[in-house]
Amino acid sequence: MRDQLRRRQYLEAMGIQTWTLRVAGVAVAEPPPADAVVGGAELESERPVPGVEVQVPPTEGYFEARPPQPAESAGAVNVTSPVGVGPGEAHPAGKGAAVEQLDWAQLEARVADCGACGLHATRTQAVFGVGDRNADLLIIGEAPGADEDRQGKPFVGRAGQLLNAMLFAMGFQREQVFVANILKCRPPGNRDPRPEEAAHCEPFLLRQMELVQPKVILAVGRISAQHLLRTAEPVGRLRGRVHAFGSRGIPLVVTYHPAYLLRSPDQKPKAWQDLQRVMQLLGDGATAS
Ligand code: SF4
DSSP states (O other): OHHHHHHHHHHHHTTOOOEEEEETTEEEEEOOOGGGOOOOOOOOOOSOBTTBOOOOOSSTTTTTTSOOOOGGGTTOOOOSOTTOOOTTTTSSTTTTOOGGGOOHHHHHHHHHTOOSSGGGGTOSSOOOOEEOTTOSEEEEESOOOHHHHHHTOSSOHHHHHHHHHHHHHHTOOGGGSEEEESOSSOOGGGOOOOHHHHHHHHHHHHHHHHHHOOSEEEEESHHHHHHHHTOOOOHHHHTTSEEEETTTTEEEEEEOOHHHHHHOGGGHHHHHHHHHHHHHHHHHTOOOO
């Protein structure tokens, strides 16, 4: 019954209509079954462009330009910078230390001062990530948008509100999870992150993972999922199963980006299935299959 209530809260927050079954005099709210949802838009473009209805092919240009990853290390929690950079080395906090040796304060300072890729020139500020630094659930999105760049926090604005509703339906407040992005700085014009930018920024995220030690990772959206899993598969094919991330095999679930769900509400029941999978993993002690 509690699950039903949570599901209903999520669906209603998402604007999904529910109907009521009456069984032996008991009213039970039911969402439409996911497999009844049509539309099939598995291509996901999670970065909104005002006034433009975008359907961007999910893989074009992103992974084609990425250096090949050895199969055994794909997605590994390897905090060595793939490009040999020392982002923000001039900052006194942790100066000279490798990223994988930094504590939280040093890491945050390093990110704030980072100039390792061209995005530092156009950002208002770096968006480090927020939440419980000992969280069981780590949520990883793509990159800051305009609102995030202004406020210095990930997932604000309408997409952030939707993420909050999703978390609430799972039984979490935002403060109880840790939320970060693949990129810490906003790509201008809300364009997709470039492979070289993601490579430069990756050590920061990997260090955050090492520090948080999450039980489950939720990869939110195409860029996040494809980058973490080293794949060009669309989100629609990556979701619906549990991946193992890194040498520790952290269970990783893929779902749609809230910004995409705002534009494609018919996909929300599928997102709810993904969230239920995360809840099950957390409840089960989180082991990847
Ligand atoms: Fe540094 Fe990452 Fe920002 Fe690029 S996006 S400047 S690598 S913090």
